[in-house]
Amino acid sequence: MGRPRSFDTDQAIDKAMQVFWTHGYEGASLPDLLDGMGLTRGSLYKAFTDKKTLFLKVLDHYEGKAVQAGVTLLTDPAIPNGADRILTMFTNSYRAVTHGDRRGCLLCTAAAGPSMYDDDIAEAVSAGLGAMRNGIDEALKASPKHEHMSDEARGALADMLIAQYMGLRTMARARLDEETLENVVRSVRALLS
Amino acid sequence: MGRPRSFDTDQAIDKAMQVFWTHGYEGASLPDLLDGMGLTRGSLYKAFTDKKTLFLKVLDHYEGKAVQAGVTLLTDPAIPNGADRILTMFTNSYRAVTHGDRRGCLLCTAAAGPSMYDDDIAEAVSAGLGAMRNGIDEALKASPKHEHMSDEARGALADMLIAQYMGLRTMARARLDEETLENVVRSVRALLS
DNA sequence: AACATTAGGAACCGATCAGTACAAAACACG
DNA sequence: CGTGTTTTGTACTGATCGGTTCCTAATGTT
Numbered sequence: 001m002g003r004p005r006s007f008d009t010d011q012a013i014d015k016a017m018q019v020f021w022t023h024g025y026e027g028a029s030l031p032d033l034l035d036g037m038g039l040t041r042g043s044l045y046k047a048f049t050d051k052k053t054l055f056l057k058v059l060d061h062y063e064g065k066a067v068q069a070g071v072t073l074l075t076d077p078a079i080p081n082g083a084d085r086i087l088t089m090f091t092n093s094y095r096a097v098t099h100g101d102r103r104g105c106l107l108c109t110a111a112a113g114p115s116m117y118d119d120d121i122a123e124a125v126s127a128g129l130g131a132m133r134n135g136i137d138e139a140l141k142a143s144p145k146h147e148h149m150s151d152e153a154r155g156a157l158a159d160m161l162i163a164q165y166m167g168l169r170t171m172a173r174a175r176l177d178e179e180t181l182e183n184v185v186r187s188v189r190a191l192l193s
Numbered sequence: 194m195g196r197p198r199s200f201d202t203d204q205a206i207d208k209a210m211q212v213f214w215t216h217g218y219e220g221a222s223l224p225d226l227l228d229g230m231g232l233t234r235g236s237l238y239k240a241f242t243d244k245k246t247l248f249l250k251v252l253d254h255y256e257g258k259a260v261q262a263g264v265t266l267l268t269d270p271a272i273p274n275g276a277d278r279i280l281t282m283f284t285n286s287y288r289a290v291t292h293g294d295r296r297g298c299l300l301c302t303a304a305a306g307p308s309m310y311d312d313d314i315a316e317a318v319s320a321g322l323g324a325m326r327n328g329i330d331e332a333l334k335a336s337p338k339h340e341h342m343s344d345e346a347r348g349a350l351a352d353m354l355i356a357q358y359m360g361l362r363t364m365a366r367a368r369l370d371e372e373t374l375e376n377v378v379r380s381v382r383a384l385l386s
Numbered sequence: 387a388a389c390a391t392t393a394g395g396a397a398c399c400g401a402t403c404a405g406t407a408c409a410a411a412a413c414a415c416g
Numbered sequence: 417c418g419t420g421t422t423t424t425g426t427a428c429t430g431a432t433c434g435g436t437t438c439c440t441a442a443t444g445t446t
Contacts, residue, residue, distance in 0.1 A: 194390070194391055194392075195390080195391035195392025195393070196391075196392045196393045196394080197392080197393080198392085198393065198394095199393075199394075232394085233394060233395050233396080234394095234395075234396085235393075235394050235395055235396080236393065236394055236395080239392085239393065239394085240393090
């Protein structure tokens, strides 16, 4: 009953994600969001309560999309060597930059920004990063060079690789040379193989 | 001639650095800065032109202080093995967190934030990170395990370690478990030794 | 002591911020 | 076809943003 919503909620969240991805949480103004999502204030607040709630939904959406894509890659049995999966993930991040996408990783940007003072955002970011970490850990289990490590040491290596990933993505956002980014990937390759 | 300034410029910049360090560039409001610096609008704008100029001066100050301290450590002949110097740098970052300092690295926060859209800030951030990178490279030259690497490979490893460092510092800001941070340091130790 | 010059401080500026109120519009259901 | 319910769009809110104006206070110079 009542007037039906004229837009698809999930699509709207996806568009909001694009805006937050490029501008960051604090940098994305409401007009930016309304413009990018193609709807007006009334509709946005009726559907998403407020900016922060929308951002949390966006983070959730990002987890279900970008993060999930990463985890899928990291556990992809079609790439038998897990180290190759991890390396593909790093290479993809590098490729994004050479293809003109310097937005980096939404989670990493949020980690450096609002995670500092907002508990809910910090938790959501941690969850997303944790999911990727576990994906890396799984991939390491399928790596001949690492499969014989202790659970503890392998987990620690996964933590290190997540930090490495965050650094690479943040470097991209900071507009560092493509050569530098390539060097990072190259050294990760040397480390893993 | 004229009335002399009643505050020390360098001290004021140092205080401004503290404010930007915790709140980030965009997150630090003018009242935040005035409060932290202990002066009024008139004085601030007379001495530092505007917020962005002040931030650039702060970045410069950060380079001359925090970055320089890092480079000094990385080239400290008192620690004969360069790998140990690098490891000390990572350990220090971890220690900062266990001592209650979760602000991370000002350069890394700026890298994820305003570097995206402001050329001047991006350049200053790049310069600071580059200085640290070179410090790491120097340290690697003094590491028995790495001193025989080609210049190219060693430089690439330095780039990787800077990314690693950025990731660790960003993780701290995102309030990840101390255990996770410790794991990162542990794995870096395993990598370098 | 008079004057030029600069700093300090508070009031003020338009712009923009996130968020709200409310009336008009569009549908579902009876 | 009417009625109730929800969305939509717009006008508006108070707060805050970074920045300016302008007057006064404090100094160096002559």
